[in-house]
Amino acid sequence: MSFFFVSTICLQVIFTVMWNYVFVSGIVLLVSLLYHYNVARPSSIIEYPEDRYDYIVVGAGTAGCVIASRLSELPNKSVLLIEAGGYFNWLSTIPLAAPLMQGTAVDWAYKTETQYYAARGFVKHQASWPRGKGLGGSGQMNFLVHSFGKPEDYKQWPTGWSYHNLAPYFDKVSRIMGVPGISVEGDLAKLFTGLDTSQFYGDVTIEKAENTIKRGKRFSTYHAYLQPAWNRKNLHILSDTLVAKILFDDDKKIVDGIKAKFRDGSLGRIAANDEVILCAGAVNTPHLMMVSGVGPFEELRQNRIPVIKNLSEVGKNLFDHLNVPMYVSLEAPVSITLRKMQTLAEIMKYFVFESGILATNGVIGTASRGNSGFVLFGVGSQDEKLLNVSNYETEVFRSVFPSYNNSAQEGVLILATCLQPQSRGNITLNTYTILDPPRIDPAYLENSEDVRCTQDAITLALDIIETADFQKLGPKVHTPDIEDCQHLPQTYRNEHYSECIMRYSAVTAYHPGGSCRMGDDREAVVDRRLRVNGIKKLRIVDGSILPTPISGTPNSVIIAIAERAADVILNIPSKQ
Structure with a gap:
């Protein structure tokens, strides 16, 4: 029997085995996909919302996933989580693939103003200023580096938000997120x-x-908080839906709910019994506030937006590494x-x-x-x-x-x-509508x-x-x-x-914050309970409330802030 003949037989066997393997693998993959999109579809993912919820959480990013999960632990409270994007693809789970998410459909793909x-x-x-757009937000496209900064980072923060106050939440976050990874x-x-x-x-x-890498894959608050909660009957998740405006009562002092643009392009109103909680991030939260009439008077007037509340610090104090x-x-x-x-x-x-x-x-x-x-x-x-x-x-x-x-x-x-930059920039408006991106000026250096x-x-x-x-x-x-x-x-x-x-x-470290500063002073956008000053039933829980930068990556700190914010909202005593 010739060597050529033997080689041919061996190759035929190899190709047959490979084809069978590929065929079986393809069937398994197809079944898995069908199961994922049909049988395993979370009951909380909805196509159309109810007219009214107790809590409306705007933004399913790092903080939003935590807040929605924690608030929905109370079975007698209904929670709606609204996200402008959809799902991240499977590639996002590979830690080293983080840069490949930038510039895609899951990235807001912002750019700064011309820097001087x-x-x-x-x-x-x-x-370029990448920001996550989809369930999990920027936590689904960051580099997963964990840090709580230094104790001195929190010295200028309001009462109740010191490093010592947050330490129990840091411990909880470390456990849940699987640190050190x-x-x-x-x-x-x-x-x-x-x-x-x-x-x-x-x-x-x-x-x-x-x-926060777990079993070789990305582990964000989407995995740690949202997925375990997304079959709760009192939690609804509405994706591919843009919140266009915050709605107020006739006296313009109390939030009624939100106006949303659904995936089919139609507009609708959704009411909130208890609160609207903004978790849209350091760029989108001040942007939404301003187009809704809450922000610096001159900025609103120049863009022909009726003033609901003159809050001069909305969009100010922006920093980044x-x-x-x-x-x-x-x-x-x-x-x-x-x-x-x-x-x-x-x-x-x-x-x-x-x-x-x-x-x-x-x-x-x-x-x-x-x-x-x-x-x-x-x-x-x-x-x-x-x-x-x-x-x-x-x-x-x-x-x-x-x-x-x-x-x-x-x-x-x-x-x-x-680690502690002194330059401060701002988020301002391009136009009066949420559909046009805001102006981002970090004022680097x-x-x-x-x-x-x-x-x-x-x-x-x-x-x-x-x-x-x-x-x-x-x-x-x-x-x-x-x-x-x-x-x-x-x-x-x-x-x-x-x-x-x-x-x-020099390039962004992807750590924007501070644009809706928390503080005890009158100029602060939110108070120590993260309530927007002068507005009832409106709260902010995301990186925009950071008074000063974190000496490290802020993602884990934002998770801890969201955990503490949930306790504040639910009137749970501090964990100290």
Whole structure:
């Protein structure tokens, strides 16, 4: 029997087995999909709402999922959760696929106003501002990094909202969200988290990154809170529905309900017996407030919106972390690369064993000194597809990310930032209608203190890279060759060069907040119970109420705020 004949028989057998496997797998997948969309369809997902509910929760993002779940625990209270988007696709469950959600149907895909002090390397000097649109909100497209910040972050917060007050809620959130999650393991993580901090000037903290990844998949409040609740009879979830306006009684002091635009384009009114709770986020909550007539008098007047309540701070106090991306190539094969991600072995690890590179978010750890810090992202190669969603000018993108065309390049990406930025921007209106996006001006680097603070973060990163231990990896810090910075010494140690690169390449950390500030003062938008000042039956629970930034990622803090807010609404005593 010839070798060719044997080979042919073997190939036929292999193809037959493969075809049978594919056929059976296809049948299983089809049955699973049919079950998911028919038998397993949650009873809470509705097509048409009732005329009236006790609570209407606007926005099914990080906070909205928590609030809807907690309020619906009371069987005698009806709850409607309204979300402008629908479901995120299966790709969103893969932690490392987070950037692929940007610019799609599940992203509001906002852009900032033209920036004067920053974003000079971006098209029209406008930075992209991704915001999640769909069940789970931005929690379904973020990088899942967990943090509660520092105790001193909360010193300016109102009575009852100190770090000590929130500590019991932090503990609860950590349990429910499965913190610390699945970490990136390997030589790079061991080296970084094992560095001796006593060798650095000042009080340096290096920590292994924690996250909310569970069994290799994204775990957001959509999974932890909404899904366990979405077969309750008293909870209705209305997706693909845009809340167009908040409605008030004749005296314009009490909220009646909301006006909604349904998926078929029709408009309808839904009444609220107890409260309307805004959980639409740092951009959409102030936007909805203003188009409904609650906001700065001049802003409303200029857009011909009848004034319900003159609240001058609506849309003000906007802040965000701004990251300076620093690329460091490595000689040692210790990082995540696109080529490694795409190997059959890694794909099998993930889909069969829920492990491997794809089961992580790629974040190794964080380092901080004072109010300056950075995130160490252990991915050595960046895909040029990110250019389309980042809004970078092509030449600037390629200069900042030199491995864009090398899928096998070993390296790390350092995201240096000022943890407590002083610059404050605002959300204002384009027009009088919710259908037109608002104007977003984060005023990046407007305050010169933010430049100095970010430079300290860059210096800390360089100090760590230059340690004897890190040098074993063969690191080489890449200095972007940007035309307007070429006349300066090409080193991050030079403050003029680092400032130039900062103003050209720094990008949002996706941490907006503060645009409907909570406070005890008269100018605050909401009081310590998160009630909108001067308006009855209207409350805000989302990142817009943060008085000051969190020294880290704010997502877990927002979950804790929502937990405490639910206790406040339900008059449950504090958990202290």
